[in-house]
Structure formats: C-alpha cells, structure tokens
Amino acid sequence: MSQVSLMGSSAAGGENNFKHRITDDPLRGWEQWWLWASERINPIVVKEVRQSLKSKQFTISFGLTLIAAVSWTLVAISLMVPRIFYMPAGIPLLSGYFCILVAPLMVIIPFGAFLSLTAETEDSTFELLSISALSALQIVHGKMASACVQILLYLSALAPCIVLTYLLRGVGLYTILFFLGWTVVLSICETALALLLGAIARTRMLQVGAAVAALAGLFFAVGTWLTFLLSVGLQSFTNPASSEWVVVLALVTILAVAVSLVLRAAAAAIDFASENHSTPLRRKIFSLLVLVSFWSMLGIIVAEEMTIANILLVGVFIFLMVVGTLVTGERGVISPRAQRGLPQTFLGRAFLTWFFPGAGLGYIFVVAMFAALFGVISVFDLYYDGKFQRNNNAATISVGYLLLCYLAFYVGLNRLIMMMIPRQVPARMLASIALMIATLVMTHMLPLFFAYYANDYRDFDYAWHQAFNIFWSVAEVSDNNSLDIGASIAIITLCAIAVFGLNLVFCTRDVMLVRVVVPPRIRDDDGLNQPTPPLPVDPFAD
Numbered sequence: 001m002s003q004v005s006l007m008g009s010s011a012a013g014g015e016n017n018f019k020h021r022i023t024d025d026p027l028r029g030w031e032q033w034w035l036w037a038s039e040r041i042n043p044i045v046v047k048e049v050r051q052s053l054k055s056k057q058f059t060i061s062f063g064l065t066l067i068a069a070v071s072w073t074l075v076a077i078s079l080m081v082p083r084i085f086y087m088p089a090g091i092p093l094l095s096g097y098f099c100i101l102v103a104p105l106m107v108i109i110p111f112g113a114f115l116s117l118t119a120e121t122e123d124s125t126f127e128l129l130s131i132s133a134l135s136a137l138q139i140v141h142g143k144m145a146s147a148c149v150q151i152l153l154y155l156s157a158l159a160p161c162i163v164l165t166y167l168l169r170g171v172g173l174y175t176i177l178f179f180l181g182w183t184v185v186l187s188i189c190e191t192a193l194a195l196l197l198g199a200i201a202r203t204r205m206l207q208v209g210a211a212v213a214a215l216a217g218l219f220f221a222v223g224t225w226l227t228f229l230l231s232v233g234l235q236s237f238t239n240p241a242s243s244e245w246v247v248v249l250a251l252v253t254i255l256a257v258a259v260s261l262v263l264r265a266a267a268a269a270i271d272f273a274s275e276n277h278s279t280p281l282r283r284k285i286f287s288l289l290v291l292v293s294f295w296s297m298l299g300i301i302v303a304e305e306m307t308i309a310n311i312l313l314v315g316v317f318i319f320l321m322v323v324g325t326l327v328t329g330e331r332g333v334i335s336p337r338a339q340r341g342l343p344q345t346f347l348g349r350a351f352l353t354w355f356f357p358g359a360g361l362g363y364i365f366v367v368a369m370f371a372a373l374f375g376v377i378s379v380f381d382l383y384y385d386g387k388f389q390r391n392n393n394a395a396t397i398s399v400g401y402l403l404l405c406y407l408a409f410y411v412g413l414n415r416l417i418m419m420m421i422p423r424q425v426p427a428r429m430l431a432s433i434a435l436m437i438a439t440l441v442m443t444h445m446l447p448l449f450f451a452y453y454a455n456d457y458r459d460f461d462y463a464w465h466q467a468f469n470i471f472w473s474v475a476e477v478s479d480n481n482s483l484d485i486g487a488s489i490a491i492i493t494l495c496a497i498a499v500f501g502l503n504l505v506f507c508t509r510d511v512m513l514v515r516v517v518v519p520p521r522i523r524d525d526d527g528l529n530q531p532t533p534p535l536p537v538d539p540f541a542d
Contacts, residue, residue, distance in 0.1 A: 044142025088170025110190040117198030136271035199269035250295040278357040324411035327362030329432030360507025405496040412499035467491040
C-alpha cells in the first residue's frame with residue numbers, strides 16, 4: 001500500500017513538474033537564453049524560406065545546378081584521362097564549378113529576392129503587414145535571410161565537387177576558400193541592391209524598368225567576376241601575404257556596413273512616410289564614411305602615397321552628391337512620435353539635431369561630413385609633408401577644397417529649388433534627382449556652348465567662365481598649370497558661401513523644433529505592456 005502511494009505521489013510530482021516546465025518560465029540559464037532567442041526569430045524568415053523552397057523556381061534551378069555539376073564532373077574527368085593520374089587537374093575542374101555556382105548565386109537568388117519584394121507590392125500585402133507587430137526592417141531582413149539560406153543550400157550541394165578539385169592537386173585551399181567566400185559576399189551585396197530596387201519600384205512602370213536594370217547589372221557582374229576568375233584569379237592567388245588579408249578585411253567590413261545601409265534604405269522605402277527613417281540612415285552613412293576614412297588613412301601610412309587621399313576625396317564627393325540629392329527630396333515631416341526622440345540638452349541639440357528629418361538638416365549634415373573629412377585629410381597632409389615623395393604638395397588640399405565648394409553649391413541649390421515644390425507632391429525623390437541632373441547638365445554644357453560660339457567653334461583653353469565645370473576645374477587644380485584657376489576658385493567660393501548661408505537661414509524651422517513630452521496615457525501603456533527584464537543568469541549554470 002505504501003509502495004502504491006509512493007508511486008502515485010511520484011507520478012503526480014512528475015506530472016506537476018511537466019506542467020511547470022510547459023507553462024512557467026524556465027529556470028536554467030541556457031533555457032532562458034533559448035526562449036529569448038526563439039521569441040525573437042523573425043517570422044518572415046520562416047514564411048520566406050518555406051515559400052522559396054516550395055516554389056518551382058527553386059526546384060528547377062536547384063535541379064539544373066545538380067545536373068550541371070554531375071555532368072561537368074563526368075565530362076571533365078573523362079576528357080582528362082589518363083593525364084589526370086600524373087598531372088594537376090584541379091584548376092580546370094574548379095573553373096567549371098565556379099561557372100555553375102555563379103549562375104544561381106549571382107543571378108537567380110538576387111533576382112528572386114527582387115521579384116519577391118515586388119510581388120508584395122502587387123498583392124498589397126504591405127498594408128496587412130503594417131497593422132501587425134512586424135516592422136519594415138524585419139520584412140527586409142527576413143527576405144535577406146531567406147536568400148542567405150538558399151545560398152547555403154547551393155554551397156552545400158556543390159561542396160563535394162569543390163573538395164574533389166582540391167584532391168586533384170593544382171589548386172590550394174586558400175584559393176578555394178578565398179574566391180568561394182568572395183562569391184558569397186558578392187551574392188549578398190547583389191541581393192541587398194535587388195531588394196532596394198524592389199522596394200523603390202512601387203508602380204508597374206517602375207517595376208519593369210527596375211527589372212531590366214537589375215538583370216543587366218546582374219549579368220554584367222557575373223561576366224566581370226567570371227572573367228577575373230578564369231583569366232587571373234585562380235592562377236595568381238596561391239599564397240596570400242599579410243597585406244592582402246588586411247585589404248580583404250577592409251573590403252569586407254566596408255561592404256558589411258554598406259549592405260546594412262542598403263537594407264535600411266529598402267526598409268525606409270516600404271514603410272510609412274511619417275516614420276523617422278532619417279536618423280538611422282544618417283547614422284549608417286556616418287559609420288560608413290568613418291570606416292572608409294580609417295582604412296584609407298591606414299593605406300596612406302603603409303603605402304606612403306597621398307594619391308589615395310585624392311581618390312578618397314573624389315569617391316566620397318560622388319557618394320555625398322547622390323546622398324545630398326536624395327536628402328533634398330525629403331518632405332521633412334516629423335511625426336509627434338519621432339519628435340519625442342529629439343535631443344533636449346544643449347550639446348545634444350548642437351551635435352545630434354542634424355541626424356533628424358528635414359531637407360535643410362540633411363544638407364548641413366552632408367556638407368559637414370565632407371568638411372570634416374577634408375579637414376582630417378588636410379591635417380594629415382600637412383603632418384606628413386616632407387615624408388612622402390610627391391610632385392605637388394598642394395594638389396590634395398586644393399582638390400578637397402574645390403570639391404567641398406561644389407558640394408555645398410550644387411546640393412544647396414537643389415534644395416533651394418525643391419523648397420518651391422509643395423511637400424504633398426508625390427515622387428519628390430525622383431523630382432530631386434531629375435532636378436540635380438538638369439542643373440549639372442546646364443551648368444556644364446551652357447558655358448561650353450557659349451565659349452565655342454565666341455571662339456568660332458574652335459578649341460579654347462580653360463578660363464574663369466568654366467568655374468562651375470567640376471571635371472575641368474578639378475583637372476586644372478590637380479595639374480596646377482592654369483593661371484585662371486584662381487578666379488574660378490574665387491567664383492565658386494563666393495557662390496558656395498551664398499548658397500550655404502541661405503540654406504542655413506531657411507533650416508532654422510527644423511532646428512527650432514523641440515522635444516515633445518510623452519503623453520501620460522502612452523507612458524502608462526508602455527509601462528504596462530513592457531515586460532520585466534529577466535535577471536542575468538549564467539547560461540551554463542545548472
């Protein structure tokens with residue numbers, strides 16, 4: 001009788017323990033961490049992975065990839081018999097496998113991500129997702145994660161074939177891992193750009209144009225990468241030096257931040273216009289420029305060559321011209337929820353206000369970023385003056401100053417013209433891009449036409465009337481072989497100061513915005529809905 005009661009009590013205790021483990025929070029550290037991770041898994045990832053793996057596109061492409069890999073293995077080995085037994089045969093076989101692998105990784109997966117995002121627009125599923133707890137960034141990240149899962153599946157399918165090339169000699173392990181890794185990196189970058197194109201193309205006409213542009217870009221990238229691999233890459237990269245790995249690390253970190261910026265821009269394109277997307281985007285732009293500047297400065301110190309600084313200035317100028325053109329198309333509408341996050345201290349308003357929405361604030365942010373970079377390069381140039389062998393010590397500073405004036409003038413002029421367009425007009429970003437292109441064409445071509453007409457359509461030298469010609473003026477400053485470049489610098493300096501001053505005056509409305517206090521009702525709801533954070537527990541504790 002005692003044994004029966006003991007067994008009954010133990011069974012009841014086990015049942016209660018089982019119910020406790022299901023309904024209550026786990027007690028062990030690793031179980032708490034697992035629960036925390038499982039609750040935050042993006043449901044879009046599960047949906048996209050199931051949808052992509054069950055689609056006909058994946059079935060056909062994956063099957064054709066397997067058939068192509070098996071066929072190439074049989075054909076290549078049969079053609080290389082009997083010399084395959086005593087001669088290295090890894091590179092020819094690996095070249096064929098890369099041709100097979102590049103097609104799904106750099107064409108099918110990115111274009112599939114583009115079609116997936118455009119299908120969401122056609123089916124009007126964004127409206128349904130907007131009322132759920134999912135954010136636009138989660139949607140974009142979920143589609144990116146689905147593409148990464150497909151990349152892993154293709155890599156796992158061709159992994160035995162790639163291992164076979166290493167066993168056949170003639171190709172090193174470094175070569176295989178290096179170019180395989182860069183193929184994956186390029187696939188991820190292409191997928192991010194494809195998602196951005198899919199997010200921007202919200203109408204049927206734009207979707208057709210974006211699809212054509214995406215296919216053309218993907219095929220161009222595939223052709224360029226395969227040409228480099230088959231002609232130079234697989235034969236030359238055998239034993240990498242330490243400096244090469246530093247360059248690889250720099251490129252990987254820069255591309256990682258750039259991909260994060262592109263995905264954030266894609267999320268901003270499909271989200272509500274009243275949300276604050278300017279702050280995270282400008283933070284990522286700031287991080288990208290800081291990272292690029294750091295690696296460039298390190299390269300200048302190692303290579304002892306200031307030519308890298310000129311390349312950095314020109315590249316950042318082009319990037320900020322594009323960013324500034326998009327920024328001037330912002331509506332500058334700050335919702336009350338976004339206004340609650342404005343800085344409230346003096347230092348915060350002085351340094352962080354430029355990260356918040358507004359075309360004027362964005363213009364000051366772009367100009368201040370390039371001015372800071374120009375100042376750092378100028379100090380760097382003066383500090384290392386005399387240590388590097390250079391033919392022209394003043395070229396870097398002169399080029400940087402001229403590019404700063406052009407950035408302040410053209411972006412500021414574009415913003416002043418965009419202020420005349422009502423904020424309610426749709427497609428302001430496209431209007432801003434078209435306006436910038438028209439302004440650049442007119443300021444570059446009209447002086448050339450007048451100069452040709454005044455010289456009876458004969459060639460002429462550089463003069464002050466070409467002050468707004470970016471390419472010719474930068475070339476003259478770099479060569480320092482024209483006496484009229486001083487007059488052009490004075491003209492563009494006065495114009496840049498005038499345009500910057502007007503924009504600084506007109507952006508006072510955005511600067512005078514103050515932080516809004518959170519209403520008590522919303523504060524109480526947030527306090528009730530916010531769960532109590534768990535205590536930190538050792539994940540390996542029993």
